[in-house]
Amino acid sequence: MIAALELKGLSKSFGALRANDDIDLSIREHECHAIIGPNGAGKSTLIGLLTGEILPDRGQVLLFGEDITHWSVPRRALAGLGRSFQITQIVPGFSALDNVALAVQGRSGHSFQFVADARADMRLRAPAIEALEQVGLSARADVMSEILSHGERRQLELAMALALKPRVLLLDEPMAGMGPQESALMVQRLIALKGQVTIVLIEHDMDVVFALADRVSVLVAGQVLTSGTPDEVRADRRVRAAYLGGEVA
Amino acid sequence: MMRQRGLFVLLLLAFIAVPFIAGALGNTYMITMATRVLICAMVAVSLDLLVGWGGLVSFGHAAFFGLGGYVVAIAATHATQGGDIFGWGGTNEALIAWPLAMLVSAGAALVIGALSLRTSGVYFIMITLAFAQMLYFVFVALKVYGGDDGLSMTSRNLLAGARITDARSFYWICLILLAVVVALVGRLLNARFGLVLRGAKASERRMAALGFPVYRYRLVAFVIAGAIAGLAGALWANLGRFAAPDMLSWLRSGEFLVMVILGGSASLLGPVLGAAVFLILETQLAAHTEHWQVIFGPLVVLAALYMPMGLWGYVRGRSS
Numbered sequence: 001m002i003a004a005l006e007l008k009g010l011s012k013s014f015g016a017l018r019a020n021d022d023i024d025l026s027i028r029e030h031e032c033h034a035i036i037g038p039n040g041a042g043k044s045t046l047i048g049l050l051t052g053e054i055l056p057d058r059g060q061v062l063l064f065g066e067d068i069t070h071w072s073v074p075r076r077a078l079a080g081l082g083r084s085f086q087i088t089q090i091v092p093g094f095s096a097l098d099n100v101a102l103a104v105q106g107r108s109g110h111s112f113q114f115v116a117d118a119r120a121d122m123r124l125r126a127p128a129i130e131a132l133e134q135v136g137l138s139a140r141a142d143v144m145s146e147i148l149s150h151g152e153r154r155q156l157e158l159a160m161a162l163a164l165k166p167r168v169l170l171l172d173e174p175m176a177g178m179g180p181q182e183s184a185l186m187v188q189r190l191i192a193l194k195g196q197v198t199i200v201l202i203e204h205d206m207d208v209v210f211a212l213a214d215r216v217s218v219l220v221a222g223q224v225l226t227s228g229t230p231d232e233v234r235a236d237r238r239v240r241a242a243y244l245g246g247e248v249a
Numbered sequence: 250m251m252r253q254r255g256l257f258v259l260l261l262l263a264f265i266a267v268p269f270i271a272g273a274l275g276n277t278y279m280i281t282m283a284t285r286v287l288i289c290a291m292v293a294v295s296l297d298l299l300v301g302w303g304g305l306v307s308f309g310h311a312a313f314f315g316l317g318g319y320v321v322a323i324a325a326t327h328a329t330q331g332g333d334i335f336g337w338g339g340t341n342e343a344l345i346a347w348p349l350a351m352l353v354s355a356g357a358a359l360v361i362g363a364l365s366l367r368t369s370g371v372y373f374i375m376i377t378l379a380f381a382q383m384l385y386f387v388f389v390a391l392k393v394y395g396g397d398d399g400l401s402m403t404s405r406n407l408l409a410g411a412r413i414t415d416a417r418s419f420y421w422i423c424l425i426l427l428a429v430v431v432a433l434v435g436r437l438l439n440a441r442f443g444l445v446l447r448g449a450k451a452s453e454r455r456m457a458a459l460g461f462p463v464y465r466y467r468l469v470a471f472v473i474a475g476a477i478a479g480l481a482g483a484l485w486a487n488l489g490r491f492a493a494p495d496m497l498s499w500l501r502s503g504e505f506l507v508m509v510i511l512g513g514s515a516s517l518l519g520p521v522l523g524a525a526v527f528l529i530l531e532t533q534l535a536a537h538t539e540h541w542q543v544i545f546g547p548l549v550v551l552a553a554l555y556m557p558m559g560l561w562g563y564v565r566g567r568s569s
Binding site: 053074078085090091092098103105107111112115117121160164 | 433436440441442443456459461462463466
């Protein structure tokens with residue numbers, strides 16, 4: 001079976017720092033694959049390499065077998081690589097629904113349309129409402145995005161990524177800054193997504209990772225230390241030494 | 250939104266009233282003055298498309314304004330005095346010259362925009378300024394077309410063969426064209442294209458991650474803004490029957506930016522208000538002292554400090 005996302009010998013250095021060093025990783029279709037690692041392990045660089053914001057020095061990125069190593073960010077997005085941002089990226093002055101409609105607009109052909117009112121276009125609005133329902137934010141559809149609470153903005157962030165109808169969904173710390181209750185709700189929503197879309201999850205919270213992930217890869221000093229099921233990773237002595245420390249006793 | 254409509258109607262009525270008031274007062278200069286406001290408002294609206302809505306602070310917008318002016322002046326010169334440019338004998342017909350001015354300005358905007366938009370922030374400001382200054386010096390050095398003395402037109406363009414020497418008719422033409430520009434830009438801002446442009450101002454990364462090649466959308470906005478400024482330049486050259494290098498100078502670009510910011514960026518009609526207040530203040534102050542900038546400068550600073558949303562934001566806040 002072709003991997004949803006495959007990284008082959010991916011390397012990126014910033015000066016003398018090897019941020020990502022010869023990374024091989026295979027992410028299966030429909031799995032939820034968590035990538036964990038201590039600060040400075042190279043997670044941010046890896047996300048950059050996957051989304052196309054950073055280009056590698058060496059190596060390849062394959063999306064369902066297609067070489068996308070040198071593709072631009074928007075081209076990857078249209079090919080089915082959706083993402084959420086660690087620091088919420090929404091458009092202020094636009095309602096929650098406007099924001100999600102923009103994501104629908106992204107996947108529905110070019111936007112060189114200059115006259116028709118896009119906010120009256122049901123081809124954009126209907127799928128956007130659907131995505132808001134999916135993340136439980138439809139009651140707040142007409143609220144200006146800058147007025148939403150932090151937790152709601154995180155939901156909006158997810159709705160925008162989902163509205164792109166991605167084949168692979170890259171979630172960059174989706175719980176960042178959330179309280180325990182909001183966080184638990186978000187985990188429920190992500191569990192509901194499992195099996196429908198391939199998820200690559202970057203997350204600090206170990207409880208979240210072990211609740212969601214089918215497999216876990218551990219990144220240490222720019223290299224993949226190990227990959228396996230949550231239980232295997234949890235039991236790995238090297239992982240415990242390098243990262244988990246006394247947390248999982 | 251309703252309030253926006255109300256203010257729009259009010260502004261339009263004020264502009265419609267101008268020729269009648271001027272007629273009653275027997276003051277023809279007032280019409281010329283108001284025509285200047287209309288033309289500068291057109292440039293300011295186009296510049297705001299970039300600055301206010303797109304987050305792209307262009308410091309070279311006068312280049313497209315000046316190019317438009319030179320296109321009609323050069324075309325008229327050849328039509329009346331002979332000679333040719335690239336084998337073309339020129340024209341004095343507005344229906345040909347004005348669209349041509351827009352086309353030439355759009356072409357220049359395509360080239361300048363394609364290069365400038367690869368940068369951002371302060372670099373974008375500097376590179377647009379540099380391109381405009383380059384064009385400024387081209388026209389200063391172009392002795393065939395008057396060099397730094399500028400280029401006079403013996404008469405205004407003909408509109409579908411009809412003369413428009415009368416100040417009033419020319420005013421109406423400018424008002425109609427400004428209304429059309431404002432209406433089209435207003436539509437564009439709420440169409441798919443406009444939403445992408447506005448989204449990219451808030452977060453370029455997000456828009457790229459949603460599949461939008463942001464650069465292309467910005468370039469098209471830059472070309473549209475350039476074309477509108479070119480049309481305004483063509484009108485300006487017709488108003489004074491004169492095109493000069495100072496139309497392209499960085500001082501002009503700065504003035505247009507002040508109009509946008511004074512009026513209120515990202516507000517569609519704010520720039521119109523900004524252009525009106527700017528030009529009225531300028532003439533009123535200049536009538537009293539040649540050092541009018543000593544008074545005008547601090548006023549602009551105060552406006553920037555106490556009206557961050559510009560005059561338009563202030564008026565709208567008051568009327569609510």
